[in-house]
Amino acid sequence: MFNNAPWAPLVATGITIVLILVIAFLLRNLAHRLITRVVNRAASGGSITSRFRKGAPPDGIDVLLHERRKQRAETMGSVLKYIASIVILGTAVLTVLDRLTIPIAPVLTSVGILGVAIGFGAQELVKDFIAGLFMLLEDQYGVGDVIDAGAAVGTVEAVTLRVTRLRDADGRVWYVRNGTITRVGNESQGWSRAYVDVPVSYDADVVTVKVLLEHVAEEMWADPELRESKMVEPPQVYGVEQLSNSALVFRVTVKTLPAAQADVARELRLRVKAAMDAAGVAMVAIA
Structure with missing residues (x-):
């Protein structure tokens, strides 16, 4: 009886359209959930340093890498x-x-032409x-990084x-x-990496100066605040780095957390x- 009704095709078409839209939104929600699950897994994956350290508690670099990975995964998830x-x-x-028996070929053609024009x-x-x-995708930089982009340098x-x-x-x-980058x-x-050059006069004893600098390096590494929040490895004293007309230049370097090199150098x-003042070793200007 309903098959012969004049409104039956309209009802059938309406039901089909509703089913198409419902299925589309269900698929969309399913795709979004799947992407969210993949993003969460990518954001919470173990870092390289943690895998090599085998059970050691995460350090500053691990935390920063985790935040960068989380940010990148969330951005890619939204895309x-x-x-x-x-x-x-x-x-x-x-x-x-x-x-609805609306020809889609002209629509696709129009969209294609419009896309070419917009392109x-x-x-x-x-x-x-x-x-x-x-x-x-390549994680070239993220929020909080200090970069030189050619056109500008900044955070x-x-x-x-x-x-x-x-x-x-x-x-x-x-x-x-x-x-444009x-x-x-x-x-x-x-x-x-932070590095500090220490110029002393030619009259200074090289061994004494090196021992003083090594003692300073040991004290800095023994400072829990610096070691846990800014430094990655103990400072290294490389000895005489340069010979100038008026001074012997010693160099001390420190491997630090990202963007912490300036604070550590100061x-x-x-x-x-x-240490030099206490030991009576004079520092001179480099000519």
Whole structure:
């Protein structure tokens, strides 16, 4: 009886459209959940240093690597969710149009032509997005890193697929398009190194000076606050690094956590100056 009713095809079409949309949203939610699960697994994976340390408690580098991995995974997860939504919902819309007997070939042709036109008119935008995508995949830099992006040098405050926002030492904010960045120097990735050159006169005893510097290095490494929050390895005294016209130059280096090299170098200079004054060893200017 219902098959012969004039409104039966409309009801059947309506039910089909509703089913298509319901299935599309279910698939979208399923895809988002799967992406979220993958992102959480990627963000919580063990770091390289922890695997090599075999059960040792995570140090500063482990924590920083975890945060960077989490940030990168979340960013890529949002991009994947956006792409999944477009593909699934776009396919559902085309299926609904086909069910409504609306020719989709002209629509696809129009979309293709429009896409080509937009592509030619927005080549720089596409270039920025592709560069931003690979930058995130390769973890070239992240929020909080100090980088040299060519156009500007500063601390990264925000990273998107299109632009990177930097703040330089003067407080000036720079917006750099990702497609214009041809090389990046990252001062905050993995670890950094602080070094201090100590110039003393030619009359100073080389062995005495080296022993003093080694004692300063041991004291710094024994300081729990510095060792746990800023330094990665004990300071190294390399001995005479340079011979100038007026001084012997000793060099002390310290492997530090990312972006902590300046603070460690300042502390090292203060301790070296105090040790030299206490031992009566004069420091001279390099001519």
